[in-house]
Amino acid sequence: MPLLFPAIDLKGGQCVRLKLGDMDQATVFNDDPAAQARAFQDQGFSWLHVVDLDGAFAGESRNGAAVDAILAATSNPVQLGGGIRTMAHIEGWLDKGITRVILGTVAVRDPELVKAACAAFPGRIAVGIDARAGKVAVEGWAETSELAVHDLAARFEDAGVAAIVYTDIDRDGVLAGINWTATLDLANRTSIPVIASGGLASMDDVKRLAAPDCARLAGAISGRALYDGRLDPAEALAALSAA
DSSP: OOEEEEEEEEETTEEEEEETTEEEEEEEEESOHHHHHHHHHHTTOOOEEEEEHHHHHHTSOSOHHHHHHHHHHOOSOEEEESSOOSHHHHHHHHHHTOSEEEEOHHHHHOHHHHHHHHHHSTTOEEEEEEEETTEEEETTTTEEEEEEHHHHHHHTTTTTOOEEEEEEGGGTTTTOOOOHHHHHHHHHHOSSOEEEESOOOSHHHHHHHTSGGGTTSOEEEEOHHHHTTSSOHHHHHHHHHTO
């Protein structure tokens, strides 16, 4: 059964949602990330997806205190991305209680580090592939490379990556619906479980996630639709559990 991962994106210690990956188009939804983490757990979610947006641009943790508070507030496993670029960063977060770290920019810049991390921490390393028009974006989405999504995924086919978090930047934060075509195309080209991200807008997306051809997906991430009430947690989780 695919999972639904509620998202906490951190900017300046607050829970925000960006529009199209633009840090200047951030909407604050909660100034207490720990309370938000508890709320998601109370609503029945079994995982939590956290991104340090400031860290993604800086190349190192910028919202560490907020992440620490989240870890103290929830017993759910947490996957964390944003600014994790070295083995020391990886080890530090795993030691603090993060269940899975998501490596994005460094997966493009230093794929050997990703492979080494997978060997050192089996099942605890995910790769974040953020795409704009089919090309991989890095440095907090500020730069778009010439690397194709499928080519990046292929680099890690036998590395032991636990999951690929695939984000369509052009859909992110605008409630346009998940890019199912591109997401399923990636999932069909790799043996690594794929988590869909970017644009989940309504129960229509959740029902699509529950469809038989999406069974190979590990799940999808929801942010804005949960925060603004377009998606009812109980209804969404019930639909997925019935799939």
